[in-house]
Amino acid sequence: MSRAIASARRAPDGFLVISAAISVFVAALIIYPLGWVIFDVLFADWRFDSAPFVALSQESGLGALLLNTIIAIGAASAVALVIGSTFAWLSERTDVGMPFLGKMLPVIPLLIPPIAGAIGWVLLAAPRAGFLNSWLSSLASLVGFGQVGPLLNIFSWPGLIFVYVIYLTPHVYLSVAAGLRNLDPSLEEAARMSGARPLTILRDVTLPAVAPAVVSGGVLALITGFALFSVPVIVGGQGGIEVLSVRIVHSMIASYPPKTGVALLLGMAIVVLIGSSWMLQRAILRAGRFATIGGRGMRSAKVKLGAWRWPARIVMTSYLLISSVLPLAALAIVSVQPFWTANISFQHLTFKHYAALFSSNSFASTGLRNSVLLGVAGATLGMLIAAVISFYIARNRGSRLAGLIDAATKLPAAVSHLVIGIAFISAFAGAPFHLHGTLAILLMAYLVLYIPQASLTASAALAQVGKELVEASLIAGASTASTFMRVTLPLMMSGLTAGWTMLFVLTAGDITASAMLAGNRNPVAGFVILDLWTNGSFPPLAAFAMILTALLSTVVIVTMAWTWRRL
Amino acid sequence: MTAAQPQLDIEVLAKSFHRNKGRDVRAVDNVSLRMEKGDFVVLLGPSGCGKTTLLRCVAGLESPDSGRISLGGETVYDSALGLEIPPERRNIGMVFQSYALWPHMTVAANIGYPLKMAGAGRAETDARVKRMLDMMRISELANQYPGQISGGQQQRVALARALARGDDMILFDEPLSNVDAKVREHLRLELLAMQRELGFAALYVTHDQEEAMSLATRIAVVADGVIHQIGTPQEVYRTPRNLKVAKFIGSANQLDGTVVNDGTGPAVETPLGRIALKEAALPSAVGSRVSLISRPERWRISMDRPHAAAAWPGKVRASAFLGPYNQYLVDLGETELQIWQQGSHPLPIGSEVWCQISADDLTAFVSDSAA
Numbered sequence: 060m061s062r063a064i065a066s067a068r069r070a071p072d073g074f075l076v077i078s079a080a081i082s083v084f085v086a087a088l089i090i091y092p093l094g095w096v097i098f099d100v101l102f103a104d105w106r107f108d109s110a111p112f113v114a115l116s117q118e119s120g121l122g123a124l125l126l127n128t129i130i131a132i133g134a135a136s137a138v139a140l141v142i143g144s145t146f147a148w149l150s151e152r153t154d155v156g157m158p159f160l161g162k163m164l165p166v167i168p169l170l171i172p173p174i175a176g177a178i179g180w181v182l183l184a185a186p187r188a189g190f191l192n193s194w195l196s197s198l199a200s201l202v203g204f205g206q207v208g209p210l211l212n213i214f215s216w217p218g219l220i221f222v223y224v225i226y227l228t229p230h231v232y233l234s235v236a237a238g239l240r241n242l243d244p245s246l247e248e249a250a251r252m253s254g255a256r257p258l259t260i261l262r263d264v265t266l267p268a269v270a271p272a273v274v275s276g277g278v279l280a281l282i283t284g285f286a287l288f289s290v291p292v293i294v295g296g297q298g299g300i301e302v303l304s305v306r307i308v309h310s311m312i313a314s315y316p317p318k319t320g321v322a323l324l325l326g327m328a329i330v331v332l333i334g335s336s337w338m339l340q341r342a343i344l345r346a347g348r349f350a351t352i353g354g355r356g357m358r359s360a361k362v363k364l365g366a367w368r369w370p371a372r373i374v375m376t377s378y379l380l381i382s383s384v385l386p387l388a389a390l391a392i393v394s395v396q397p398f399w400t401a402n403i404s405f406q407h408l409t410f411k412h413y414a415a416l417f418s419s420n421s422f423a424s425t426g427l428r429n430s431v432l433l434g435v436a437g438a439t440l441g442m443l444i445a446a447v448i449s450f451y452i453a454r455n456r457g458s459r460l461a462g463l464i465d466a467a468t469k470l471p472a473a474v475s476h477l478v479i480g481i482a483f484i485s486a487f488a489g490a491p492f493h494l495h496g497t498l499a500i501l502l503m504a505y506l507v508l509y510i511p512q513a514s515l516t517a518s519a520a521l522a523q524v525g526k527e528l529v530e531a532s533l534i535a536g537a538s539t540a541s542t543f544m545r546v547t548l549p550l551m552m553s554g555l556t557a558g559w560t561m562l563f564v565l566t567a568g569d570i571t572a573s574a575m576l577a578g579n580r581n582p583v584a585g586f587v588i589l590d591l592w593t594n595g596s597f598p599p600l601a602a603f604a605m606i607l608t609a610l611l612s613t614v615v616i617v618t619m620a621w622t623w624r625r626l
Numbered sequence: 627m628t629a630a631q632p633q634l635d636i637e638v639l640a641k642s643f644h645r646n647k648g649r650d651v652r653a654v655d656n657v658s659l660r661m662e663k664g665d666f667v668v669l670l671g672p673s674g675c676g677k678t679t680l681l682r683c684v685a686g687l688e689s690p691d692s693g694r695i696s697l698g699g700e701t702v703y704d705s706a707l708g709l710e711i712p713p714e715r716r717n718i719g720m721v722f723q724s725y726a727l728w729p730h731m732t733v734a735a736n737i738g739y740p741l742k743m744a745g746a747g748r749a750e751t752d753a754r755v756k757r758m759l760d761m762m763r764i765s766e767l768a769n770q771y772p773g774q775i776s777g778g779q780q781q782r783v784a785l786a787r788a789l790a791r792g793d794d795m796i797l798f799d800e801p802l803s804n805v806d807a808k809v810r811e812h813l814r815l816e817l818l819a820m821q822r823e824l825g826f827a828a829l830y831v832t833h834d835q836e837e838a839m840s841l842a843t844r845i846a847v848v849a850d851g852v853i854h855q856i857g858t859p860q861e862v863y864r865t866p867r868n869l870k871v872a873k874f875i876g877s878a879n880q881l882d883g884t885v886v887n888d889g890t891g892p893a894v895e896t897p898l899g900r901i902a903l904k905e906a907a908l909p910s911a912v913g914s915r916v917s918l919i920s921r922p923e924r925w926r927i928s929m930d931r932p933h934a935a936a937a938w939p940g941k942v943r944a945s946a947f948l949g950p951y952n953q954y955l956v957d958l959g960e961t962e963l964q965i966w967q968q969g970s971h972p973l974p975i976g977s978e979v980w981c982q983i984s985a986d987d988l989t990a991f992v993s994d995s996a997a
Contacts, residue, residue, distance in 0.1 A: 245726035245799075248687050251713040252720040253740035253791050263739075267730045363712070 074540035078451040079460070085444055086467035089507050092486035093474065099485055100320045111320025118321055120301075125328065128302040131216070131291070132284035135223030140277045142224065143231025146375060148261065151239040152247070154361040155371045160379060165233040166619070169561065170612040171383050172568040173226045174289035174588055175604040179386020180222055181293060182393050182601070184213035190389055193401030214298035222294050223284055225382045230283055231276035238272020239265070257362040274343050281336045285329050286475045288571040289585075293592065303329055304571070307477045311484060311575050319485050326478035333475060387608065394601035412602035422579075423603055426587035429498060431610070433583060434567030437505040438559045441566075444506070445513035446555060449521045450543060472511035479508055480575040488576075496578025504576055505566045512565070513558055520554025521547070553622055560618040564611045631699035633795055633827040634661040634684065639693030641679055653679040654690065655851035663794070666821055666828045667856075668838040671848035672874065677831045680848070681797055684829060685720055686713035698794055714743070719788025720797040724804065725780045727772035733783050734759070734768040740791040758786040777805045781813055785820065798830040802837060814840055835875055839863070847871045869991040872919040879925075879963050881918040882993060885910060894918060894990065897961050898938050901988065908990055915993040924987035925965040927954060927979050937982035945972045956981055 100111055115121070150161035163170075171179075183191045186209040195210045212218060246268060250260045266273070288304045295302060303325055310322040364371055393399050395408045416423050448468060455461040471479055483504045488495035494503075524547055532542040548555075573585030582590070584607050591600040641654040653676040661667050669677040682688035683703070684695060692705040697718060702711040719740075727736050734755050741751040759765045762782040767775055772783065781801065788796045802810045818841055821828055832838055838845050839859045846856040847870075855867040866872035873880070883896035885908055893902045894916055901918065910916060931937065940963070944955040952972040954965045956979065963981060973979060 243724055243726060245722040245724055246728055248685075248713075249720065249722055249726035249728070249787070250739065251687065252685060252718065252797075253787065254714045254743035255739070256714055259743070264728055268728070 072539050074538065074543060075451070075454065078447045081444060082448045082451045082464045083460075085448060085506075085510065086464045088503060089467045089470055089510065092482035092507075093470070093479070095486040096319070096323060096478075096482040100323050111324055114318060114321050115324050118306075124301055124303060124306055127295075127300055128285065128304075128332075131219055131223060131295075131300065131302055132281060135220045135227055136277055136280040136284055138220070138224045139227035139231050139280045140273070142378070143228045143276060143280075144235045144273055146228070146378070147232050147235035147239055148265070149364075149371050149375065151236055152265070152362055153364050153368075153371070155364060155368060155375065157372060157375055160375050161236070163379065165229045165236070166615060167229050167379075167382050168226055169564045169615050171387065171608050172289070172564075172570075172604075172611060173287065174293065174568075174570050174585070175390065175608050176225060176382065176386045177222050177290045177293040178588075178592070178600060178604055179389045180213050180218075180225075181297075182389035182399065182597070183385055184211040184218065186212045186214070188399055188401050189213070190392070190401050212298075213294055216298070216300065219291065219294045219298060219300055222290050223287070226287065226290060227280040227284055228378070228382075230279045231273075234276030234279055235269060235272050238269040242268055260362075271344055274340050278336045278340045282333050285332050286477060286571070288477070288574065292570075292589070303332075304477055307481070308571065308574050311481060317484065319481060322481050323478070326475065326481055329475045329477060330473070333473060387605075390601045390604050390608070392601075393598055394605050396598055399597040399601075412599045413606070415599065416602055416606060422582055423587050423591075423599070426582035426584050427603075427606065427610075429581060430567045430584035430607075433498065433502055433505060434563045437502055437509070437566040438562035440502075441506050441509055441513045441562045442517065442555050442559045445510065445517035445558070446521075446548065446551060448514055449518040450547060452518070453521055454539075468510050468514045470511075471507055471509075476508050476571045479504065480572045483507075483572075484575060496576075496580050498581050501573070501576050501581070501583060504572045505569065508569070508572055509562050509565050513562055516554055516558030516561070517551070520551040520558070523554060524550040556618055557622060560615055563614055568607065568611055632660045632696075633663050633665065633698055634659070634829065635694075635696045636660070636680075636684070637694040639680070639683060639690050639695065641676075641683060641688065641690045643679075652676075652851045654683065656693070657851070657853055659846065659853065659856070661795075661827050661829065663827055664825050664843075666830065666841055666843045668830045668832060668842035668845050669848050670832060670835060670838040670842075670845050670874075673833055675848045676851035677833075677848045678799060679851075681799055681829060681831045685718065685797055686711065686716050717792040718795045718797060719791040719793070720799070721781075721784045721788050721801045723800045725772075725784040725801070727780060727783055727787075729772055732769050732771055733764070733775070736772065736783055737786045737790050740787060754790065758790055762786045777809060778813055778816075781817075785817070789824070789826070793824065793826050795827045795829070798828060800832050802832070803834070810837075817841065847874060849874065866919075866989070869917055869919065869993070872989065872991060877922050877964055877966075879920045879922065881920075881961065881988075883916060883918065885912050885914050885916055887912050898958055901936065901985065903985055903988065903990060907985075907988075909992050916990045917993045918988045918990050920983055920988050922953075922964040922966040923951070925963065925967070925981055925983050927956065927965050927967050927973070927981055929973070929977065929979060931980050932982050934982050934984075936985060937980050940979055940981050942973055942975055942977045942979055945975055947972045 101108055103110075146164060149155045150157060150164075181189075183189050186192065189209070189211060192209040192211050196208075199205070199210075213222070242265070247260050247264055250264045251257075255263060286304060288308055291300070291302045291305050292308070295305065307322045307325045307329075310318040310325070392403060394412055395410060396403075397407055397409055415421060416427070418424065445468075448464060452461045452465050483500060484495075486492075487500050487503070492500075494500035528546055528550065529542055532546045533539070537545065567584060569583075570585035570589070573583045574589055577583045577586040584603075587603060588600065588607075591603060636657060636659040638656045638658055639654055640652070640656050642650045642652050645651055655676070657680060659667070669680060671677045679688055683690045684697075686702065689710065690703060690705065693703070694701065694705070695703040697716060701707075701709060702716050703709060727733075728739075731739070737758050738751045738755045741754055746754070755768075756765070759768055762785065764779055764782050764786075767779060767783070772780060775783070784801070785796070802813055805813065814837060821841075828841075830838075830841060842859055844856055845859055845862050847854045847862060849870050855862055855871045862871060862875050866875060872878055881894075881896045881898065881901075883894040883901070886893055886895045886900070891902055892905050892908055892912075893900045894908075896918065908916070926932070931939075938958045940956040940958040942954055943957050943962075946953045951966045951968050954963075954967070954973070956963045956965055958981065965981065
C-alpha cells in the first residue's frame with residue numbers, strides 16, 4: 060500500500076504541473092514589472108542613470124511633503140490606535156453589549172469606500188456649503204449668539220487627520236479584537252481573583268499580553284495610511300496639504316510625459332516608511348514577553364461598566380454615525396439636489412443624476428459597468444489562483460521555488476499600490492505590450508495588488524482543511540486534481556467566499572491603481588469619481604458615490620449573511 | 627464571626643444560559659452546598675453538567691440568577707438583596723485549568739500580585755512571597771518566567787498565587803486536565819499533601835473520577851445542573867443514591883427487569899431469569915421497572931459450574947490482560963457483562979464460562995424514564 064502511494068507520488072502529476080505553472084506565472088506577473096521599472100528608470104542603457112535624482116531634486120517642497128505625510132498619518136494612526144483599541148476592549152471584554160457594532164466596525168471600510176466617506180465629509184463640513192456648518196450657525200443664531208462664521212473646516216489639518224482616523228480605526232480594531240479573542244481569558248480572571256480592579260487588570264495584564272496585537276494594529280494603520288490616496292486627494296487637496304501618495308499619482312497622470320523617475324523614487328520613500336514601521340514593530344516585540352496561549356473559545360467574565368456603560372455605548376454609536384450614517388446622509392441629500400446647497404428645499408428634489416447614470420453608455424455608467432465586470436473577474440480569478448497557489452505551496456513546503464512564490468505573493472503588500480501602479484504603466488503600457496488604458500492592464504494590476512489578501516485568506520482556508528482529509532482522498536485512489544476539486548476546494552469554500560467578497564469590494568472600489576491605469580476609453584468607477592471631483596460636479600458625484608456604496612455594501616451584506624448562517 | 631460559620635455556604639443557587647432557538651439551559655439548578663474548614667469537595671460530573679458554572683459563580687466570575695452564597699460567614703451574593711460582591715473583593719484563591727500564569731511577569735511577581743493588589747507594602751510582599759516559594763520548594767525559580775518552568779512547577783506557582791490571595795478557600799478548575807497521566811498522578815499526590823498540610827478548604831472541579839476519588843473528602847456528583855449525591859468517595863461508590871450516580875461512578879453493568887413476587891419472596895424478572903432480592907433492597911413495588919447495577923470487579927468468572935444458585939453460562943467475547951487484573955466482555959445470551967478478575971493468564975476468547983455474583987452486590991434502582 061505505502062509503496063503504491065510512494066510510486067504514485069514519484070510519477071509526474073498533471074495537476075501539480077499545472078499548479079506550478081500558474082504559481083510561476085503569477086510570481087512573474089508580480090516580479091517582472093517591478094524589476095522592469097527599477098531597471099528602466101535607474102539603469103537606462105545598462106548604465107546607472109542619475110537623471111531621476113536630478114529631476115527629484117528639482118521637485119518643489121519635498122521636505123514639506125515628507126513632513127506632511129509623516130505628521131498627518133502619524134497623528135491619525137496614534138488617534139486611531141487609542142480609539143480602535145478602546146473599542147476592541149469594550150466590545151470583547153465588557154458588558155457594553157453591542158455585538159452588532161462589533162461586527163460592523165471592521166467592515167465599514169468595505170461597506171463605504173473611503174472615497175465616498177471623504178466626499179460625504181466634504182459635503183458635511185466644507186466651510187461654505189457644508190451641512191453641519193449651516194446647521195450649527197442656524198443653531199447659534201437661534202440660541203442668540205448671532206451670526207457666526209463656519210465652525211468646521213474639513214479642508215484643514217484637523218479635518219484631514221479626522222477623516223484618516225475614521226478609516227484607520229477599523230484596522231486597529233480588527234487586530235486588537237482578534238488579539239483579545241485569542242487571549243486566554245483566565246489570565247485576566249486570575250488577576251480578578253487576585254483582587255485587581257478592572258482598570259488595573261487592563262494595565263497590568265491585558266495590555267501587556269495583547270501588546271503584539273496593539274502594535275501590529277498601529278503598524279497596519281501606518282501602512283494603510285501611507286498608501287491611502289483617496290482621503291488626501293479629496294480632503295488634503297483643497298486644504299493645500301499635499302502628501303506623498305497624492306504627489307506620486309499626480310507625477311504619473313498630471314504631466315506628460317509621466318515623471319516616472321520622480322514617482323518611483325517617491326514611491327521608494329513610501330516603501331522605506333512602510334519598512335521602518337515593520338522594523339519598529341519587530342523592535343518593540345523583541346523587547347518583551349507575550350502570551351501566546353491560543354484561546355479555546357472560553358467564555359470570559361465581562362467587566363461590568365456600571366455607570367460608564369451608557370457613555371461607552373454613546374461613544375461607540377457616534378463612531379458609526381460619523382463614519383457612515385452622516386456622510387451617507389449627506390451624499391444622499393446632495394445626490395437629489397439640482398446643485399449642492401445647505402438649504403434643503405423639498406420642491407426641487409430631482410432624480411435626474413441617477414437617471415443620467417443609468418442612461419446607456421454615459422461615461423459614468425460605462426465606468427460602473429467596467430468596475431463590476433473587473434470586480435467579478437478579478438475576485439473570481441484572484442481567489443482561484445490564490446487557492447491553487449496556497450495548495451501548491453502547502454504541498455511543496457520547503458522547496459526553494461515554493462518559497463520564492465510565497466515571498467512573491469507577499470511582495471505587493473510591502474511595496475505599496477502606488478509603486479505597483481507605476482511599475483505596470485512602465486512595463487505594460489508601451490511597447491511591446493501596448494496595454495495602455497485597456498481593461499487587461501487593469502485586471503492584471505488588480506490581481507497583483509490584491510494577491511496578498513487573497514493568498515492570506517486562501518491559506519487560512521486551506522489550514523482549516525485537515526491534512527488527513529486530503530490524505531484519505533489520495534489513499535482512496537483519487538488523483539491530486541480530483542482531490543483538490545472534490546475535497547480541498549469544497550471545504551475551503553466558506554473562507555474563499557469571504558475572500559472573494561473582500562477582493563470584489565477592493566477591486567470594484569479601487570481608486571489608486573484606477574487613477575493611474577484607466578483611461579477615458581475604458582473608465583472604471585474610481586476614475587469616474589476622480590473625474591467628477593475634479594470637475595466639481597457634486598450632485599452627479601454624490602449620486603455615483605451612492606450607487607457604488609449601495610452596490611458594494613449589498614455584495615458584502617449578502618455574503619456575510621450567507622456565511623453567518625452557515626456558522 | 628463564630629467558629630461555627632461554614633467556609634462556604636451555597637443556598638438554592640440557580641443559573642441558566644440562553645441558547646440559540648430560545649432554549650434555556652439550566653446550568654445550575656437550585657443547588658445547595660455547605661463546606662467546612664479543611665473540606666476537600668470535588669464536583670464530579672460529565673462535561674457540560676454545570677460544575678464549572680457553579681465554581682465560577684462562587685468565584686464571582688459568573689452572575690447567578692438567584693440564590694445565596696456566603697464565604698466564611700460573609701454574604702457575597704444574595705439575589706433577594708440584589709447583592710453581588712465582585713470577584714476582586716471576594717477573599718478566595720483560584721487555580722485555573724491553564725494555570726493562567728502571566729507570561730510577562732516572573733514567578734515571584736506572579737505570586738506577589740495578589741498581595742500588591744491587597745495594598746501590602748513592598749517589604750511585606752517580598753517576605754511573604756519568599757515564604758510561599760520556600761513552602762512550595764520552588765525558591766530557585768523566583769526570577770524565572772512561566773514559559774521557562776515545567777508543568778509541575780507551574781502548578782506550584784499557580785497554587786502559591788492562589789494561596790497568597792486567600793488561604794481559607796481555594797477553587798480549582800480542572801487544573802490537572804492539561805498534563806499527561808504520569809505527571810498527573812504525581813501532581814495529584816502533591817496537591818493532596820499540600821491541602822492536608824495547610825488546611826485550606828478546596829472546591830475542585832473535574833470529570834475524572836479517579837482524580838475525584840483520590841483527592842476528595844467528599845464528592846458531589848453533578849449532572850444536569852443538580853447535585854445528585856454528596857458523600858465520601860466510599861459512599862458514592864458503594865451506595866450510589868440513584869441510577870445516574872451509579873452509572874457515572876466507576877464502571878457498571880446494567881440489567882433491566884420487573885419486580886415480581888410469586889409468594890416465595892420478592893425477585894426481579896430479568897433477561898437472565900428471575901433473581902431473588904431482599905425486600906429492603908427493592909426501591910419500588912411489584913410490577914415496576916427496575917435496573918440492577920453491579921460492579922465488574924464483584925463478578926466471578928470460571929470454567930466450571932459453581933455451586934452457587936445465581937450463576938449463568940456465557941461465552942467470552944473479548945479478553946484483555948491489564949496487569950493488575952484481566953478485563954472480559956462476556957455474552958450471556960443477549961446480555962453483555964463487563965467483568966474484572968485477577969489471574970495471571972486471561973481466559974481465551976470464545977471460552978464457555980460461568981458467571982456468578984452475590985445478590986448483595988446487585989443494587990436495584992428505579993429505571994430511568996428514558997430507558
